[in-house]
Structures are given as structure tokens and as C-alpha cells.
Amino acid sequence: MTSAEDDRLASQRALWQAEAAGFDAEPDHGLLDPDVRAAWRALLEPHLPPAPADVVDLGCGTGSLAVLLAEQGHRVRGTDLAPAMVAAARAKAESAGVADRVTVVEGDAGHPSYEPGSADVVLCRHVLWALPDPAAALAAWGRLLRPGGLLLLVEGRWHTGGGLDAATTTRLVVDHVTGAGTPQVEHLADRDDLWGGPVADERYLLHARLPPR
């Protein structure tokens, strides 16, 4: 890794360290409102294989989605850059009684440390757009999947100008996730139930499945 990459990761880590304590206050971050929580469960559940599946959550933050999926019986491995996020995710899994199904490590989602072919599902919400090389990250994430595995990306193109629109993410997945075929996109901008209120961005779930062996 070059020192420029090290510097970029260090500044991202510092930024997210500072965000960790207040992160769950946003309804879609903490999933503390039972209706918002139920909406995310209902969004993701139809795509997931029967439990227990091996799920990797990259840039897992405070672990809200990791715990949600562990509560449904899945085995979840999360990675996050910021130690305070990792600590929050571990604490959340502990207090939800699913610590035996949630393992969270500190690391770079762009270079996940997991064994290739060890996951049934790779999940990433609101992280891909901020990585320096989304194409290389997606290629690495695709390699984590077993045959028939599922890539689930929740992304958006923010009103601030940041983010990735659905067409760009679709093209990135087609070009860089070997065997992903044609991803499907579900647009979520009008789903106030997921966000806890109206949003002014493009937001979507992209799912792509590798062929069975």
C-alpha cells in the first residue's frame, strides 16, 4: 500500500471514528424505530438464502444490518475501518444476544481479509461510493462469494453530489464481478418507511447473483 493510500485510510478512519457515537441517531442507521427495522428486514429477507447463510457485511458501521441478519439466524462477518464502529457493532451484537453469530474485525473493505469463496452473501450499504477504487473493490467482493452467491448493495446518489447512481453501479458490477450477469435494481427513494421520512436522493438496492456451480 502506498503512503498516499495509508493517508487516505487514516483520514477516513478519523472521520468515521468521530461519527460513531452519534451514528445510530439516524433512523436508517440505528434501526431503533421498530417500523424502520421491520422495513429493512422485509426489504432484505426475500433476497437472502435460507438461514444459516454466511454473510459478509463490508463497512458494517455500528452493525445494525449485521445484527438484523444474525437475528434471522445468519452467520455474519463484518469489517469496518473505524475501531469505534467495530466496538459499537460488537456491543450491539452482544446486547441483541447474537454475539455467537456476529464477528466484526477492523479492516479495509476495499481489501477484505476473508477467504475467497467463503460467503453466500456479500452485503454493503453506503460504503462502495466512498472507496477510492470501487471497481477493484467489487472484483474482490465477487471473489468472496460461493457459486450461486448473492451481492447486495444499498447505494445512492446523494443530493450533495456524492454517491453512485444506479446505472453506474450496475455497469461497475457487470464489468468487475465475474459471473454476476445482469444485476437487478430496486429503487428506494420513495420508501419513507426505510429512511424514517422523505429523502431527496436517488437510493436503491442492487442485487446480483453468481451462477450456481
Ligand SMILES: C[S@@+](CC[C@H](N)C(=O)[O-])C[C@H]1O[C@@H](n2cnc3c(N)ncnc32)[C@H](O)[C@@H]1O
Ligand atoms: C455511511 S456508514 C455505513 C455503515 C453501515 N454500512 C450501515 O449502513 O449502517 C460508512 C461506514 O463505512 C466505514 N468505512 C469507510 N471506509 C471504509 C473502508 N475503506 N473500509 C471499511 N470500512 C470503511 C465507516 O467507518 C463507516 O462505518
